[in-house]
Amino acid sequence: MTRRSPVRASFFAVGALLTLVSLSAGLAVNAQQQISKRYPGGKNIRVELRNISGTIVVESWNKNEIRLSATIESKNAHVEPRQINDCLMVDVMGDNRGRGDIGDINFKVQVPPNSSVDVETRRGNISVANVRSGLVRAYVSSEGDITLTNISATHVVAQNVIGDIFFDGEFSSGGTYEFKSTKGNITIRIPGDSAFRLVAASPTKQIKLNDFWNNGFKTQDGRKYVGDVGDGRSSVSVTNFSGSITFLRR
């Protein structure tokens, strides 16, 4: 009968330990749920998503249908999207009431370009891209960056407490645009020929209108600006408590 040397035995033990660790890590990864569902589109598609914690990415694609993908951190979490006529609704809060902490749920939603988008989360980043519709609303109850890229919508709302807000798009005639943050930088990038009525307020006096400044603006010692750019066809309101407000030419 041969006896294993202590060195070989210790190698064997370390190897077994490593195998166990990698196996348990693999199991933890598998605990995440992935869902991916497709929904038929209609004429006036609207997506409403209420998340608790996690990122939301919405982008358009060239198909007349909606694809909803989600990575769900906890196996206790439930996501039950509902489609009513042309409206797809996902209410994580409602679906998981009484389940305690359900961790992060990260969403990716692909929509036809003319879809109205109304998304919110208690915590996490929101990104909406390439949407041309009646409404884009991105609301973060607490902290999370909001990035709206290549947006052409009649009504836009972007609001958070902590985090940056970036808007890149167009202001439609007769549209309303509201951007609000308590602590973060707000950057608005629009075409040079944009026409809008602006009310911008920042108590820390960090308002930079750049190319959109004109002598018609009235100001209260740099903390608030009110005035028209062009013929003031749309209405823009920007409020930031302790960050900057910057207008850039597209």
Place this chain on the structure above:
Amino acid sequence: MNCEQCQELIHDLVDGQISQRDEFTLNTHLRECLDCDSVRQDLAAIVTFCQSHRGEYQGPPNEQALWLRIRNVIEAENGTRKPVQKESGNPSFVSRWLNHTWQLSLPQLAASTAAIILLVSLATVVGVRRWGTEGVRTAPAPLEASNTSVNDRVFQRTQAINYWNQRVEMNKARWSPEMRETFDRNMRVIDEAVTNSLNDLNRNPHDEVSEQMLNESLNDKLALLKEFSDL
């Protein structure tokens, strides 16, 4: 009897206020005219439904005015020009005036238009002088009660904030540590905005920007508490 006369009498018939002679004439017409008979059946069905559901719905504030408008619309669609208040023996001046058909010549129309434009312009000028303010105007404050002092409004908001704060504290233990940290961090940021606005207002009690910021930050605080009280 023609259809127009018939449909006037149908109302009286359904209301049970028709004379025997009219009823006989009407019934004769209804037997011959399917359209009018259909109108009678519809109206009778509506009245029966309303009678059987009496008290289940709240009436509009001015029921008589509503009925007048409905009848006006129906009569306008039918092309009739009968006065609306047939059952009322002595129509009011307003109803007579409203139901009067105005036929204006071109000069009269032009003079009326000019008079309206003049009146609107005068009202605008007076309004701007009376209520217009110089300088920057702030957005309407979300906190109502414009006559109350800032302290009163803060006190009112604080009451609501305390209520929601208690609800949040009850549920906070269920949250993950990350969620608690997030909430506390955001609450501190909003509290800082509230404090800064209050300090600015103490330095300059009539500062519109500070007042707007105070209102908005208090509203944001309330919104944050409400959102997180659900978790």
